[in-house]
Each structure stands twice: as structure tokens, then as C-alpha cells.
Amino acid sequence: RPNDFSDVAEYFVRRALVRTISQVRFENGNTPAVVRSFLVDLLRYNDNTANAYTDAFYICTIISSLAGASVCANPPERGELAADAPIAPMDPEDARLLKEAVAEVDRYRNMDRLIASPHNAVTVAALEFSLVLSAANLIPNDPKIWFPLTREGNYVHVRLAAFDSLFFTRWYTPKIVRYVLAVMAHDSSRTIRRHVARNAVHSLALLVAMGELRGGGAKDTDGPTLIEEDGTGERADEKRKKGEVDALIKAL
Numbered sequence: 113r114p115n116d117f118s119d120v121a122e123y124f125v126r127r128a129l130v131r132t133i134s135q136v137r138f139e140n141g142n143t144p145a146v147v148r149s150f151l152v153d154l155l156r157y158n159d160n161t162a163n164a165y166t167d168a169f170y171i172c173t174i175i176s177s178l179a180g181a182s183v184c185a186n187p188p189e190r191g192e193l194a195a196d197a198p199i200a201p202m203d204p205e206d207a208r209l210l211k212e213a214v215a216e217v218d219r220y221r222n223m224d225r226l227i228a229s230p231h232n233a234v235t236v237a238a239l240e241f242s243l244v245l246s247a248a249n250l251i252p253n254d255p256k257i258w259f260p261l262t263r264e265g266n267y268v269h270v271r272l273a274a275f276d277s278l279f280f281t282r283w284y285t286p287k288i289v290r291y292v293l294a295v296m297a298h299d300s301s302r303t304i305r306r307h308v309a310r311n312a313v314h315s316l317a318l319l320v321a322m323g324e325l326r327g328g329g330a331k332d333t334d335g336p337t338l339i340e341e342d343g344t345g346e347r348a349d350e351k352r353k354k355g356e357v358d359a360l361i362k363a364l
Contacts, residue, residue: 113159114159114160114161114162114163115158115159115160115162115163115167115170116162116163117163117164117165117167117170118164118165123170126170127169127170127173130151130154130173130174130177131173131176131177133147133150133151133177134147134151134177134178134180134181135180135181137185140184140186141184141185141186142184142185143181143182145205145206145209147181148178148181148182148209148213149209151174151177151178151181151213152178152209152212152213152216154174155171155174155175155178155216155217155220156216158170158171158174166229166230168229168230168233168234169230169233171220171229171234171237172233172234172236172237175217175220175234175237175238175240175241176237176240176241178213178217178241179240179241179244179245180244182209182210182213182244182245182248182250183244183245183248183250184248210245210250214245214251217238217241217242218238220234220238221234221235221238221239224238231267231269232266232267232269232270233269235261235267235270235273236269236270236273239258239261239270239273239274239277240273240277242257242277243273243276243277243280246277246280246281247280253280253281254281255278255281255282255283255285255288257277258274258275258277258278258281259274259278259288261273261274262274262275262278262295264299264300264301268301268303268304271301271304272303272304272307275304275307275308275311276311279311279312279314279315280315282319283315284316284319292308292312295308296308296309296312
């Protein structure tokens with residue numbers, strides 16, 4: 113039936129019910145197919161034509177609930193973010209529901225480009241949906257998907273979500289790194305500059321922890337490094353600090 117949000121209490125109860133239903137799980141951590149199909153149908157047959165109020169935040173609730181329902185709640189033996197993590201085979205019904213969910217979310221994201229929701233909330237929810245699924249290895253994780261939405265001209269919250277998604281990819285190519293540094297230094301939005309600088313550092317730390325990048329420098333070996341103290345630690349620290357001071361003086 114068409115949406116009617118004139119009763120505010122019913123509106124919030126309806127959103128809470130959607131979130132609660134999406135959290136139903138089997139013992140193996142998977143959401144029943146009937147729940148995922150229900151959430152997809154909510155998106156597919158949503159009718160807001162006779163409603164005096166926007167349904168953007170209601171749609172965002174459905175999209176975020178569908179993202180959580182599409183991912184197994186039980187942690188795997190190895191993290192999905194690992195480079196060599198195997199992708200578990202999917203049942204035909206699960207694959208069909210995943211395809212339908214992605215198609216519906218993409219449809220709403222394209223609609224939001226034509227008729228923008230408040231603060232592009234639907235686009236942000238769609239980006240977070242794609243991020244959750246890509247982190248679980250359910251859809252491809254490619255920087256080209258997020259890169260165009262990080263540029264100036266997009267709404268600030270869209271850019272923030274796109275940068276968050278970009279930093280979950282293998283973004284450490286020379287061109288993207290130069291672009292990220294340029295955004296940190298010259299972007300017109302102070303919020304974007306701070307957010308990108310903070311999350312870039314967090315992303316690099318995560319990539320090093322996952323083994324995607326090596327920390328330290330070119331002298332790193334494949335195995336762990338053994339550090340032996342020979343009593344010259346204090347002198348080495350003094351030399352390092354003096355070198356840092358000299359470098360700062362030269363930069364100034």
C-alpha cells in the first residue's frame with residue numbers, strides 16, 4: 113500500500129520493524145531468504161506518490177538493513193578483507209537475491225541523481241551498501257567505482273562516503289595517491305581535507321596489517337626482523353632527532 117507518514121510514531125515504528133526483521137539469523141549466521149526477499153520487495157514496490165512527506169530516510173533504513181542481511185553474521189576463519197581469502201560458493205537462490213538487491217539499490221542511487229533526496233541520503237546509503245558487500249567479497253571492490261564520487265561537485269556527505277569506500281580498496285597506486293595528497297592540501301572543504309587525511313592514515317595502517325603493504329622501507333625482509341640492542345640506543349636516538357631537526361630547518 114502507498115506510504116503514509118502522517119503518523120510520526122507509526123513511521124518510526126515501521127523503520128524499527130524493518131531493522132529488527134533484518135537481524136533474524138540462522139545458527140550459521142545467515143539471514144533467511146524470505147527476509148532478504150521481503151526487504152528487496154520493500155524497495156521494489158515502494159510507493160510514495162500519495163505521501164506528503166519524503167521517504168528518503170525510510171529508503172535508507174531499508175538499504176542499510178538489506179546490506180546487513182546480505183552478509184553472514186558469523187566471523188569467518190580468515191577475514192574477508194585478506195587478499196587471498198577464498199570466496200564461498202553461493203546457492204542459486206542466494207545469488208539471485210544478491211543480484212536483485214544490488215539492482216534495486218543501484219536503481220535508487222540513479223534516481224537520487226535525478227531527484228536528489230535531502231543531503232543525498234539515499235546515495236550515501238547506497239555507497240555504504242556497496243562497501244559492506246565489497247568488504248564481504250560479495251561484489252567486486254574496484255577504486256573506479258568510488259573514484260568519480262570523490263570529486264568536487266558532489267555533496268559533502270557523498271564525497272565522505274566515497275572516500276571511505278575508496279580507502280577500503282587497493283588505492284595505493286601513484287595516480288590515486290597523488291590525487292589523495294592533492295585533496296588533503298588543496299580541497300575547498302576543510303571537512304573533506306581532515307576526513308581524507310585521517311582515514312588515509314588509518315587505511316595505510318590496515319593495509320600494512322593485512323600484508324598488502326610493507327612497513328619500514330626497502331630493507332624489509334620476508335620474515336620478522338630481530339632488533340638487538342647494543343647499548344648505543346641513546347646515541348642513535350640523538351642522531352635521529354638531530355637529523356629530524358636538520359630536515360625541518362631545510363624545509364623551512
